[in-house]
Amino acid sequence: WHLRRVLSLRDFETRARRKLPLSIFGYVSGGVERDASLTANRRDLDALAFVPRVLRDVSGRDQGLSLLGQDYRLPFAIAPMGFSALAAYDGDVVLARGAAQAGSFAICSAASLTPLERVAQEGGSGWFQCYIPGDRARIAPLLDRLLAAGYRNLVVTGDVPVAANRENNARNGFDAPFRVTPQLVWQGLTHPRWTLGTLAREIRARGMPHFENMEAVQGPPLFSRDLVRSTIARDRLSWADIDYIRANWPGKLLVKGVLHPDDAIRARDAGCDAVILSNHGGRQLDGTISAIRALPAVRAAVPDLPLIVDGGIRRGTDVLKALALGADFTLVGRPFLYAAATDGLAGLRHAIALLAEEVDRDMALLGVTSIAQLRAECPLAD
Numbered sequence: 001w002h003l004r005r006v007l008s009l010r011d012f013e014t015r016a017r018r019k020l021p022l023s024i025f026g027y028v029s030g031g032v033e034r035d036a037s038l039t040a041n042r043r044d045l046d047a048l049a050f051v052p053r054v055l056r057d058v059s060g061r062d063q064g065l066s067l068l069g070q071d072y073r074l075p076f077a078i079a080p081m082g083f084s085a086l087a088a089y090d091g092d093v094v095l096a097r098g099a100a101q102a103g104s105f106a107i108c109s110a111a112s113l114t115p116l117e118r119v120a121q122e123g124g125s126g127w128f129q130c131y132i133p134g135d136r137a138r139i140a141p142l143l144d145r146l147l148a149a150g151y152r153n154l155v156v157t158g159d160v161p162v163a164a165n166r167e168n169n170a171r172n173g174f175d176a177p178f179r180v181t182p183q184l185v186w187q188g189l190t191h192p193r194w195t196l197g198t199l200a201r202e203i204r205a206r207g208m209p210h211f212e213n214m215e216a217v218q219g220p221p222l223f224s225r226d227l228v229r230s231t232i233a234r235d236r237l238s239w240a241d242i243d244y245i246r247a248n249w250p251g252k253l254l255v256k257g258v259l260h261p262d263d264a265i266r267a268r269d270a271g272c273d274a275v276i277l278s279n280h281g282g283r284q285l286d287g288t289i290s291a292i293r294a295l296p297a298v299r300a301a302v303p304d305l306p307l308i309v310d311g312g313i314r315r316g317t318d319v320l321k322a323l324a325l326g327a328d329f330t331l332v333g334r335p336f337l338y339a340a341a342t343d344g345l346a347g348l349r350h351a352i353a354l355l356a357e358e359v360d361r362d363m364a365l366l367g368v369t370s371i372a373q374l375r376a377e378c379p380l381a382d
């Protein structure tokens with residue numbers, strides 16, 4: 001019943017801020033250093049303006065899109081987010097299941113805490129994001145395992161050669177691999193709904209949170225105890241490894257974290273099926289261009305390559321701005337994790353429905369009945 005008062009994705013953020021300990025909320029919401037990349041994501045979306053069309057029959061609207069040979073009922077999906085099960089009980093499965101039920105998909109993160117087989121089985125997700133070490137001997141077994149588990153769409157994240165400078169994590173007492181810091185003990189006592197409803201349940205169901213899937217790929221230890229100074233030994237990963245993965249992965253292959261047109265060209269030439277334009281939600285290099293601002297130049301460089309865009313998308317208008325500007329699909333991260341964290345599967349369903357309703361209403365207000373029509377007839381001004 002309380003979900004009736006949740007009118008937008010932002011309301012879930014407010015709820016999550018109250019429910020989650022600062023270390024967890026800070027981990028999810030945070031950026032890096034001066035938050036320049038994080039700020040750019042919103043600013044560049046806000047700077048775009050629609051030029052709507054009027055007096056057109058807009059009945060029978062359809063926001064569905066097809067991507068990589070698959071039809072989806074929604075034009076947005078859920079971005080991969082590590083540690084989801086620490087913010088939301090059984091978060092990886094909840095995100096995958098909620099998205100699939102709504103006719104979309106969630107990409108399971110490499111830094112997930114749930115065995116990837118279970119996410120595939122119970123969540124019905126065919127999408128996996130991996131952090132690959134620059135070490136071929138470890139890549140082949142991962143690809144075999146993913147294929148056996150039923151994954152068909154593989155996203156290789158390219159913008160994490162080293163761990164980012166997440167000062168907020170160090171300040172708030174968040175560490176990876178997960179451990180109980182003095183700050184967390186205090187925060188846990190003062191946030192019993194999270195401690196009992198999420199952490200204790202998670203430990204009871206699956207033991208102490210750990211990188212279930214990354215450990216299998218890279219071998220521990222992945223992070224030093226100090227996230228700020230740690231690197232994850234991915235700094236040798238290169239396009240040559242993408243070529244190798246392409247030759248050995250029969251499913252769809254995507255690279256995530258592309259912002260430069262030449263990298264999109266390289267991905268296309270490597271045989272990638274799509275790229276995800278992203279600055280990692282403003283969580284890696286600070287001071288990057290936003291994906292939305294990078295989009296026109298990348299689109300011009302690779303006219304036929306499917307482009308997925310993420311970063312700061314919070315409203316139906318944001319989804320439609322990205323699509324009108326040439327994106328083929330969009331991803332949304334934090335808001336859906338907040339919804340799962342505060343209200344579980346019901347919350348996530350509500351969040352997805354809110355965003356889908358906004359897209360539908362905005363399409364009517366723009367004077368279009370399909371995304372193809374939006375692109376063709378509804379220009380953006382800036």
Ligand code: FNR
Nearest residue numbers: 028079080081082109157280281311312332333334
């Ligand atoms: C992320 N992101 C991310 N990306 C990735 O490729 N692998 C990962 O494991 C993670 N982990 C992760 C955790 C959390 C808590 C967040 C918020 C983000 C980045 C994510 O996939 C996506 O690019 C951004 O979150 C999109 O921006 P918004 O929608 O969160 O603003």
